[in-house]
Amino acid sequence: MDRSVYYRQMRRIRRVEEEIARIYPSDKIMSPVHLSIGQEPISVGVCQALDANDVVFGTYRSHSLYLAKGGDLREMMAELYGKATGCARGKGGSMHLIDVKHNVMGASAVVATTIPHAVGYAYALKLRKSPHIVVSFFGEGATEEGVFYESLQFAALKKAPIIFVCENNLYAIHSAWADRHAHIHLCDRVHGFGIPAQRIEDNDGEELHAEIVKARRAILEQGGGPFFFEAMTYRWNEHVGPGTDWHLGYRDETEFEAWRGKDPLIALSRELDPGLKARLDAEIEEEIQDAIAYAEASPFPAPSELYAEVFA
Amino acid sequence: MERVIKCSEAIREALDQEMELDERVIVMGQGVDDAKGMWGTTLGLQKKYGAGRVFDTPLAEDGMTGVAIGAALGGLRPVHTHIRMDFLVLAMNQLVNIAAKSRYMYGGSVKVPLVVRAVIGRSWGQGAQHSQALHAWFAHIPGIKVVMPATAYDAKGCLIQAIRDDNPVLFVEHRLVHQAGSHVPSEPYAVPLGRARILVPGSQLTIVATGHMVMESMRAQATLEKAGLSIEVIDPVTISPLDTATIFASLEKTGRLLVVDNAWLSCGFSAEIIARAVEHFPGGGIQYARMGFAPVTCPTTKVLEKEFYPDARRIAARAAEMIQPGLPTPVGPQEEAPEITRFKGPF
Numbered sequence: 001m002d003r004s005v006y007y008r009q010m011r012r013i014r015r016v017e018e019e020i021a022r023i024y025p026s027d028k029i030m031s032p033v034h035l036s037i038g039q040e041p042i043s044v045g046v047c048q049a050l051d052a053n054d055v056v057f058g059t060y061r062s063h064s065l066y067l068a069k070g071g072d073l074r075e076m077m078a079e080l081y082g083k084a085t086g087c088a089r090g091k092g093g094s095m096h097l098i099d100v101k102h103n104v105m106g107a108s109a110v111v112a113t114t115i116p117h118a119v120g121y122a123y124a125l126k127l128r129k130s131p132h133i134v135v136s137f138f139g140e141g142a143t144e145e146g147v148f149y150e151s152l153q154f155a156a157l158k159k160a161p162i163i164f165v166c167e168n169n170l171y172a173i174h175s176a177w178a179d180r181h182a183h184i185h186l187c188d189r190v191h192g193f194g195i196p197a198q199r200i201e202d203n204d205g206e207e208l209h210a211e212i213v214k215a216r217r218a219i220l221e222q223g224g225g226p227f228f229f230e231a232m233t234y235r236w237n238e239h240v241g242p243g244t245d246w247h248l249g250y251r252d253e254t255e256f257e258a259w260r261g262k263d264p265l266i267a268l269s270r271e272l273d274p275g276l277k278a279r280l281d282a283e284i285e286e287e288i289q290d291a292i293a294y295a296e297a298s299p300f301p302a303p304s305e306l307y308a309e310v311f312a
Numbered sequence: 313m314e315r316v317i318k319c320s321e322a323i324r325e326a327l328d329q330e331m332e333l334d335e336r337v338i339v340m341g342q343g344v345d346d347a348k349g350m351w352g353t354t355l356g357l358q359k360k361y362g363a364g365r366v367f368d369t370p371l372a373e374d375g376m377t378g379v380a381i382g383a384a385l386g387g388l389r390p391v392h393t394h395i396r397m398d399f400l401v402l403a404m405n406q407l408v409n410i411a412a413k414s415r416y417m418y419g420g421s422v423k424v425p426l427v428v429r430a431v432i433g434r435s436w437g438q439g440a441q442h443s444q445a446l447h448a449w450f451a452h453i454p455g456i457k458v459v460m461p462a463t464a465y466d467a468k469g470c471l472i473q474a475i476r477d478d479n480p481v482l483f484v485e486h487r488l489v490h491q492a493g494s495h496v497p498s499e500p501y502a503v504p505l506g507r508a509r510i511l512v513p514g515s516q517l518t519i520v521a522t523g524h525m526v527m528e529s530m531r532a533q534a535t536l537e538k539a540g541l542s543i544e545v546i547d548p549v550t551i552s553p554l555d556t557a558t559i560f561a562s563l564e565k566t567g568r569l570l571v572v573d574n575a576w577l578s579c580g581f582s583a584e585i586i587a588r589a590v591e592h593f594p595g596g597g598i599q600y601a602r603m604g605f606a607p608v609t610c611p612t613t614k615v616l617e618k619e620f621y622p623d624a625r626r627i628a629a630r631a632a633e634m635i636q637p638g639l640p641t642p643v644g645p646q647e648e649a650p651e652i653t654r655f656k657g658p659f
Contacts, residue, residue: 055386089419098418105385106418110409116375117410120382120390127338127364128387147405150375157370309420310454312478 001048001209004276007268009048010040010205012284013064014265016073019288020063020080021242028296029080031093036064038236041205041264042167043068045231046135049212055121055134057114058107060095061235065137066107071099077291083298090301091309111172112138112145115164119155122162122225133161133219135212140230141172143186152193155226161219163212164190164228169235174250190228197228202262234259315498319461320490322468323353327391329500330475331361334389337475338365340380341393341429350393350431351490373402377428381411384426389475397430397484398441411480412455423478427471431485432523432574434621436657438487439612445523445575445605450482451552451584457505458551460484460574462526464494466549469503476502484551486523486574488651505550508558514544516635518562519627520585521547523574524651525604531624531645532631539642541635551581559585560592568634571602572627578607599634603627624649 017037023029036043039061047056047068058065066076072087079086080094087099095109105121108114118136125132142148143166155162166186170177178184190197196215200208208231218224236256238245246253269277317325331337339357341350345368349355358366369376373394380390394400400407407428414424433442451458457479461467467485474481511526512533521529526547533543544562548554563569569589571582582602589598603622611617628644647653 057382087419088417088421091419092417096417098421100421106414106422108410110405113378113405113410116378116406117382117385119375120379120384121386122382123379124383124386124388147372147375147378150370150372151378153370154372154375154379309416311457312415312420312423312425 001045001206003268004272004280005048006044006205007265007272007277008280008284009044009068010265011280012287013040013044013067015284015288016067017063019292021237023292024242030082031080031095032240033080033094033242034061034240035237035242036061038259038263039167039169039233040064041203042165042208042231042233043137045205045209046165046212049209049216050135051132053103053132055103055105055132056137057105057118057121057134058097058137059111059114059139059142060107060109061139062097062107062137063094066097066099066104069104070102071097071104072102073287073291074294075099077295078298081295081298082300083295084301084305085294085298089305112142112147114138115142115148115151118162119151119160122155122160123158126158126161131220133163133216133225135163135165137165137167139172140166140168140170140177140186142166144180152190152195156193156195159223160226162226163215164226166228166230167233168230169233171235171251173239174248176250186230187228195226195228197230199230199232201232203233203259203264205264236260314495316493317464317496318491318493319464319467320352322464322496323471323485324355325496326468326471327354327357328360330472331357331365333500336387336389337391338383338388339391339393340367340369340376342369342371343395344368344393350395354393373399374406377403377406378410380426381406381414381424384424385422389425391427391429391475393429395431396442397432397446398444400428400430400446407450407456407480408453412453415479416455424480425478426480427474427483428480429483429485431487433487434524435488435617435652435655437612437614437617438610440609443610445484447482447484447522447551448575448579448581448584451581455480457481457553458484459505459549460523460551461549462486462489462523462547464492464496466503466509468496469501470505470549472500473502473505477505481505484523488524488655489527491651491654492527503549506553506555507550508546508548508555510558510562511545511547512543514542514566516542516566517568517570517631518544518546518559518566519570519572519631520559521545521572522551522581525572525574525622527651528622528624528649529572529627531649532627535624535628535644536631536642539632541632541642543631554584554588556588556592559589563589563593563598567597568599569601570631570634572622573602573604575604576607577602577604580604601630601634603630
């Protein structure tokens with residue numbers, strides 16, 4: 001993965017999220033937002049290994065995934081504003097981002113719910129002999145739901161062309177992963193289904209990228225699959241909302257500082273040619289301001305829209 | 313001569329013909345490929361269409377419903393079968409939170425062409441967890457259609473229409489209706505969803521019945537006809553969206569409504585029909601009553617089970633009392649319904 005691309009993708013997502021946090025207190029975004037700041041390397045590392053026709057399913061914390069997969073930024077911002085031009089015409093909001101054109105196939109507010117959809121979609125691709133794969137994104141909390149295991153089991157049975165990516169950010173809302181499990185080694189469990197499983201430490205999007213490239217090739221060239229990756233990462237903000245939550249006492253700020261020290265954007269910022277970096281940053285700012293202006297200027301849905309699209 | 317086949321055969325024929333017509337149609341569910349083939353409704357399909365399109369599933373209703381939704385998003389048209397409706401309780405998250413909502417919450421950018429078959433059991437001691445009729449739960453939710461045919465003709469036509477529909481459709485079958493035969497054309501045909509069927513025209517009272525209660529109500533009607541009473545029997549066929557126009561037109565004529573739902577009454581489909589009628593006839597003048605399951609868990613032992621369900625005799629008595637209050641009611645059929653007597657287990 002080209003380092004300038006890695007930088008540009010992550011920086012763009014980071015800045016979008018920071019802008020959302022800046023706008024949020026104005027109450028122009030009147031719905032819950034679950035920011036991805038800190039977790040950008042995972043979705044960027046994975047999506048840079050996919051092609052445009054590969055498919056992803058996400059969670060309510062999917063701003064990063066949506067953008068990394070190529071989702072339309074203007075439509076995302078308009079969706080957050082509840083506007084008619086949003087990716088779900090204002091009916092979904094931040095928790096239900098979708099962009100079918102770019103194969104971002106949706107995100108659910110109910111934990112673990114989209115995991116079987118990704119498996120079913122992968123089954124459909126296989127039956128249709130399509131040369132593409134699906135990647136299912138979810139948090140470590142989702143691995144506590146029964147449907148996670150049901151999905152792994154069926155994907156393994158049918159050798160579905162799918163990669164499972166667990167973004168383990170250590171906390172389900174305010175509850176620590178280690179406090180909820182007698183045995184904390186997730187990959188051990190997944191091995192039990194006959195699925196290759198690997199843990200990627202330290203928010204390392206580049207290592208994850210290299211592994212996804214290999215796994216994708218194994219699926220498409222050798223009929224392999226499924227594969228599973230547990231990507232260790234960290235959420236910088238509160239579970240929901242634009243702020244921080246150190247005052248709640250469930251996690252320590254020194255833990256956050258340790259993870260912030262591993263932020264790939266720090267090293268990449270130093271490493272990139274200053275001229276190139278300045279140009280990339282300027283492009284990003286321009287694109288984000290354009291998207292915000294688009295959202296602000298867009299109309300709200302007409303009242304009659306309430307009754308539209310109950311059925312296809 | 314008209315061809316008469318059983319409802320279960322009509323369902324198999326609908327699946328076969330739609331799979332033949334459209335390679336996107338797949339059939340999945342526990343036991344769909346086994347030697348019994350869901351009481352014959354899926355027999356031979358795997359041999360004809362292959363294990364990719366017809367497959368058994370692990371015992372994982374929640375996950376497999378999600379898989380079916382994902383397959384539908386991925387361009388297939390799955391028919392997911394459940395041998396008992398009670399098992400849908402394990403799949404409520406996927407059906408209610410995703411299948412019914414995807415079209416709307418994603419602003420119209422996706423569709424979920426999914427059929428979920430669910431079979432209501434009755435008789436031979438099906439008991440507490442093999443007998444429930446939960447159609448009202450789903451009819452409460454916008455975004456999912458609910459069909460409950462009571463004849464072989466409607467079963468075939470509605471299943472074909474459900475498979476062709478671009479939305480999630482819950483297709484409710486009744487184990488005792490499976491055995492019932494009627495005229496079924498051999499060629500494929502679609503029965504539009506959302507249209508009630510007048511099974512017998514009448515002038516004095518309207519019975520709206522669902523599922524197996526349609527059969528019981530038809531027997532009640534026959535008895536009352538002999539006693540000189542004129543009953544109109546309506547099968548809504550589609551629970552949601554409901555064809556109220558046909559029901560209201562009938563009430564204009566009869567002024568009396570007896571709803572006999574194949575379910576409990578509390579917060580149920582019977583309440584919905586009567587509420588809509590009351591709203592439609594604000595001046596009143598309509599007489600209402602409803603019948604359904606006793607407000608208890610379905611018992612296993614036969615003597616109690618018999619008390620749990622309305623039957624033709626009690627339906628006839630209730631209808632007659634509404635038309636001729638205080639007069640001696642015509643004696644309804646004393647014998648048990650033949651499809652109940654014939655039904656032998658173990659399942």
